[in-house]
Amino acid sequence: MTILQKRRTALGSLFFLAGLCFASWASRIPDVQTKFSLSESQLGTLLLGLPIGSLVALPLAGWAVHRFGSKIVIVLGAIGYMLFLPLIGYSSSVWMLVPVVVVFGMIGNMMNISLNTQALAVEDMYGRSILGSFHGLWSLAGFSGAGIGAIMIYMGVLPSIHYLVVSGICFLIILVAQSFLVKEKKSHESGGLVLKKPDALLLRIGGIAFLGMLSEGCMFDWSGVYFKKVVGIEPGLVALGYVSFMATMASGRFITDKMTNRFGRLLILRLSGFLIFLGLILSVIVPTPFFATFGFLLVGLGVASIIPVSYSVAGRSKLYSPGIALAIVSTISFFGFLMGPPLIGFIAELLSLQVSFVLVAIAGLGITILSSVRLEVFKNID
Template identity: 75%
Template sequence: MVALPLAGWAVHRFGSKIVIIISAFCYLSFLSLIGWSTSIWMLVPVLVVFGMLGNMMNISLNTQALALEDSYGRSILASFHGLWSLAGFTGAGIGAVMIYLDMMPRYHFLIVSGLVLLMLLLSQSYLIKEKSHGGGGGLVLRKPDDLLLRIGAIAFLGMLSEGCMFDWSGVYFKKVVQIDPGLVALGYVSFMGAMATGRFASDSLNNRFGRILILRISGILIFSGLLLSVLFPTPVLATIGFLLVGLGVAAIIPVSYSIAGRSKLYSPGVALALISTISFFGFLLGPPMIGFIADLLSLKASFVLVGIAGLGIALLTSIRLAVFESMEVTRK
């Protein structure tokens, strides 16, 4: 969170290409340092800097992708987010292999750092230098305009849904669906698989039907999937419900970033930092909120709340459409 305004300023001031290269090299260095941290007093500051560098890369990479998207003249941002999802699967798979081999984390992190460093060296020359923007680029986060407030609210609800599925899908399948212990992860895997697949399909759908309609359908899918899982908590129907939620969540963040990056008042880096700040609150607040409601009422009731978040997304993309039309983002 602390890094977001700094990232927006750095990208605006120096360009996304420079920020990507510097933050990526530093990111790899601090990944290795995590493995070599021998005390809590060393580990905590290393993790803090590692987290800051992660968001520096988040903002700069998305800004670079937006510049590339503009050069293509069509939506491609969601495919990059799909690659991010695939990288999550790949990282988890490598981690599982390292655990099987009983390899110490420090060597695991060094191997991953080496692989990523090689990819960075091979690809950094292809990064483009995006055009300069006249929008605001101050270090301090300022009040968003109407468009960014609307997109921020949509991204907040999307990240709230995403965070809850990350943290609570396994618990739901264990406590509510009461599935065989060996299949507890089925809900999470179905959600993640659908989200990754949906992101690769989102770009062509955005180009054909427009970003706002896709966001509206995404909200409806989140609501429908969770309603199905709550009303019929059987292994088959709950899995189908989680698949629908994954498809619904898939497009929300990439489309929100794509719209925000075209703000006429802010440079892409600053606009993305604003939206990321708002949406991260949803990712952080959602899971503990689910736990609180589950403790107070039931886990089913808490998942109904996430379903209502999906309805909120559908509502926010159905009223006062002039906010979007004024920025010419409904079809692009």
Template identity: 75%
Template sequence: MTLLQKRRIALGSLFFLAGLCFSSWAARIPDIQVKFDLSESQLGTLLLGLPVGSLLALPLAGWAVYRFGSKIVAVVSTVSYIVFLPLIGFSESMWMLVPVVFVFGMTGNLMNISLNTQALALEDHYGRNILGSFHGLWSLAGFTGAGIGATMIFFEILPKFHYLSISAMVLVVLLVSYGFLLEEHDRGGGGGLVLRKPDDLLLRIGGIAFLGMLCEGCMFDWSGVYFKKVVEIDPGLIALGYVSFMGAMALGRFISDRLTNKFGKILILRSSGILMFCGLMLSVLFPVPVLATTGFLMVGFGVASIIPIAYSTAGRSKLYSPGVALAIISTISFFGFLIGPPLIGFIADLLSLKASFTLVAFTGLGIAILASVRTAVFFPSQKVTK
């Protein structure tokens, strides 16, 4: 096994464990609600702390990666992440829980930016797209974390001990992986806090990432509701839409690198956008179990390549360092992830849930259009014929 392959395995392990930490936290949210006797609105307020912390961490992440290097930030943020995860379980009051969840969100995004910067540096050594496989590992960890969480709940293991076991696992892998992380060299210009307007390249990539994350957020939060109220599926199969979407997205990320290397970023983005549109419209026009599930599978495959390609392209900005460029794209796309689910609910109340999903379908067309207009400016390193 070559050194490059060892580096890829080490970094992939950290991507997987980052996803495992997040999914482990999510799997025990109902237990947290019971422990603190939280109402639905109180739980919603608590959960808001994580995305707020994540959002505030983005400009800091770009600066920190530029200033100290992604290797140091990855190690520090990973250690912080696995310290604050069990602290959630050990919290005995809301006064402790709220700031812990907030910092957990911050350290999670510091880890996200630094690991993706590492992946871009490793991608340079490979000379081809490999970022999608790392995001696939993060998605795969979601299923693993849900399974471990269900097992812990079955054996009535408290969240704090569940979280401690996950943190211990991550610490061991980090100690083994540390020596294989890259001391990447800066490839961009600007490295300060992200306070200035992004250039045309990043705005266009950001637009694609925004639409992709808007659709992704809606699918995460509303798949079950759609299958329950519109598809009217058997109660035992309500999760089918979510599972089919998540499974297709995870699988799609593992194969996206090969497709991108073969056909080019532009064609893959166009195809992904069209696949998202067609999948959602199929589910809206024919809301029966087989066709709706097929539609959700199509959406999962469509969404799979959006963020990996957006990150890979942004990381090669000539005006910004990779860490800052990723922070800019993450900030723009994060707003899509936050706006999407409430937008679905608002339109569903005003019109119908089918109308909401119809609107989300047009995010796919938006992606296809943004990937097609002024491609020479948008992807200067890609041939338009691809």
């Protein structure tokens, strides 16, 4: 392989590492609940530690990448994942577990910003879009982590041992990959803590990412409920909607780059928003197993490209360094991910689940509109 191909492979393995660690934690959440005898509400409170940690880390990550370069933040974040994942398994009390989960969430977003900043640097070296393939590897790691978790549970392996095995895999990845990362020059300019007003490009692409993450979060949390209560599918197939959505989202990220290079970033964003709209409307109008599954497949394809393309656009901001720009867009989009699922629940309680899914469909249409008007904001991004 050429040095550029080695850089891409090494970075891809670190995206995989990040997805594997997160999925490994998620696959054993029921065991954590059982270990500490947590009620549903107590577990929900514990799980808030991840988004709280992520939110705290967003401005810090942008500053750290801007100040020290993405390579050092990636390596430190990967080591942090390697160390804190087993700590979750070995936590002996809830009081010990909560801060560990919060730090775990912080590490996750430090990795998110630094990995995507590094990916933009490698993308520039290639001279074409490759960001989607990295996000595809993260999604693939999610499936792999869930599969490994299922095997560990079947074999009766304790979460602490499971997490140590994953940490061993992480250690090998870090050992091999770190030497091929791009070492950027340190910036001695003030990066702030992302408190400055975003420019027009970042506000627009942040709005698109917000709507994309709102749609993604709703699909993660409400797909199974929709298939159970609205589609009325038999109990053994309740997960069909979620699986179909995840399958096309993951696979769609591997074709995002090819489509983006051929048709341009703006056209892909417009098409993605329309697919989200079309898929959800179809699922609402014809809530049968066949059409709802097909609709969720379309939504997965639509969601697949939103974040990779949004990050790629944000990294080309003329006013901010890539790390700061990504942190700004991530901050805006993160609120969509947090707000979407509770909003669905509130509207479903007030009106119906189908009405709430129509509103998510309108969010998809909003992506198409935001990427189609006042195009001077997107000057020179393709």
